Amino acid sequence: MKTKILIVEDHFVEAVNLRIILDKAGYEVCSIASSYHEALAIAKNEHPDMVFLDIYLKGKQTGIDLAKVFKQQNIGFVFLSANSDRQTLEAAKMTDPYGFLVKPFREKDVLVTLDVAWYRHRQNKQLENRYKQAESEPLNEGAKLMIVTGHSMKEVVNNIKVVASSDISVLILGESGTGKELAANYIHNNSSRNVKPFVVINCAALAPNLVESELFGHEKGSFTGATDKRVGKFEQADGGTIFLDEIGELPLDMQVKLLRSLQEKEVEPIGGKKKKVDVRIIAATNRILEDEIAAGRFRMDLYYRLNVFPIQLPPLRERREDILPIAKHFMQYYARKENKDITGMTDNVTRALMDYHWPGNIRELENVMARTILLSSGPIIHSVSLPVAQSKNIGTTNVNTNKKIYENERDYIIAMLKKSGGKIYGEGGAAELMDINASTLVSRMKKLGIEKNSINSNNS
Known part of the structure; x- marks a missing residue:
């Protein structure tokens, strides 16, 4: 019919x-x-x-x-x-x-x-029927490291359980440092493909002239410098899952080839013949892809191909009930790693962790706890080194706990922009000082109404 x-x-x-x-x-x-x-x-x-x-x-x-x-x-x-x-x-x-x-x-x-x-x-x-079953199904052993106490993350976990057993494409959205790769790993670990490879590709880190070779491979002698045969990432992930991190950074010409590969379920190595591959696609981005489409930087057909099952990871500032459990997890992990007997933290430390707005999300919290454990000498953590607390040294005020969270975040971003002389990108830029992706910083500046021109700088 x-x-x-x-x-x-x-x-x-x-x-x-x-x-x-x-x-x-x-x-x-x-x-x-x-x-x-x-x-x-x-x-x-x-x-x-x-x-x-x-x-x-x-x-x-x-x-x-x-x-x-x-x-x-x-x-x-x-x-x-x-x-x-x-x-x-x-x-x-x-x-x-x-x-x-x-x-x-x-x-x-x-x-x-x-x-x-x-x-x-x-x-x-x-x-349709998976949602009815998901609430009663636990995540398997490979996924139990995810720390969840708040409602927003419980919904995310439920979505992971729903989508894991299928083979459909997943698009994970969220700011830098929210755990997109970890979520992709959870999906893979809870899928029928969990005994096969989980291959990670950071699209932002690929050299433009090598993207096609990295993804699809090449034959020896197929171009200048191709002295050996290369097996592409898609072929390496055959039977398993491929995670395309920072998919928004993929060049337009490669977006066309990626879409063709997804539709035909095959790859064509440079200088070689087409090969069938069986891979599940999980993509992630911290960009707003609708903006990228409107600007002509991302293909709409690829967006809809990937956006079959979107999962939005909330930033840490929106899941504050999870901050202390995650901090304690990292405290225990790095204490074991450094062979230190550290068992807790003072009320002042826990208040400081809760009052901070965490623009770098879970990644920043992990870095803070790793540094804190390294500097601690007793069984109880008495102080924690946070970027806002350090801002006194650069002529700005400390975090004000009477302010709303977004106000503290705004103050912190302005302080970092002043410290970098208004520079956002590159070495010494505000994004590097904050340990977050520059595109995430620009997005937060827009949302908080921060104009770069107001920082009194000619740098970009």
């Missing part, structure tokens, strides 16, 4: 063009609708499997309104729009579409988007 597609588009020429593309590709196209009520009537009578849905329709109601109805009816939909700005993407994202096709579109764009949409629709059906 042919897959049945409904087109909801109020521009006749574009609707007919889309119908021709779908007919040619072997799909069955329902009647074409141009308004909200017409679309609902056709859907009721013809029962489409998937809908191409324009955002702006005839009449008062929009495609956004229609999408909410289709979602309730479990009918998958892909948005059509002449706009790709952030506001449009946000409105579309809220309805959880299976894709977003920007006009004017090519035949290839339509078919690739539809393929991705079908992939996501099938995977979502597989997950």
Whole structure:
């Protein structure tokens, strides 16, 4: 039986063009609708499997309104729009579409988007019953190191349990230092692939001219300098999981090749023949990919291919009930590592840890505890070295516990910018001083309304 597609588009020429593309590709196209009520009537009578849905329709109601109805009816939909700005993407994202096709579109764009949409629709059906089971299922031994006491992280763990036993793509979102690689490891350890390789690739660390070779491999002599054969990361991960960290840093030309590899489940080493690979994809980023798409730096089709099951990791400042349990975990870990008998910390230390805003998240907390253990000599920790506490030495004030968390964070970022002379990126920049990713710092500055120009510096 042919897959049945409904087109909801109020521009006749574009609707007919889309119908021709779908007919040619072997799909069955329902009647074409141009308004909200017409679309609902056709859907009721013809029962489409998937809908191409324009955002702006005839009449008062929009495609956004229609999408909410289709979602309730479990009918998958892909948005059509002449706009790709952030506001449009946000409105579309809220309805959880299976894709977003920007006009004017090519035949290839339509078919690739539809393929991705079908992939996501099938995977979502597989997950329907998993949520009911997840609450009663424990994480296995490989995942018990995750420290969870607060509600926000319990939801994350539940999502991990839900998605782990499937093979669908996962996109992990969160600031630098929130534990994205750890979460990816948990998913792998709780999957049927846990006896196979877990291969990590930091896309931000790959040299642009070597990305393709790193991912897909190359044959000896395939290019200047290829003195030996290289087995790519995808082939190394065959049967297991590949973790694409900082996926937002991948160059556009490689995004195309990655998407093709995901769709065809094969790789083509440079100078070699295509090979089938069986890998599960987990990607992560601290960037806002919708912004990257709007700026033309990230492909929308790849975004929807990866964003089948997003997991948002909250920053440490939003899970404050977990700060002390995590700190005590690192205290015990580094005490054993340094062969020290350290059993606790004073109330002043615990208050300092709780009052601090942790812009570097769990990674920063681990670094602080490692340094504290190294400097401690007795069984009880009496002092902890925090960046804000050190700010007195650079002519700024200490953390004010009467202020709100975001106010302390704002003060700290401004203090670090002043210390770096307004420099954000690179050696000696504020991001390096704070031990966080520069893109994370820029994002936090935007959210907190910090203008770099106000720091009295000409550096960037």
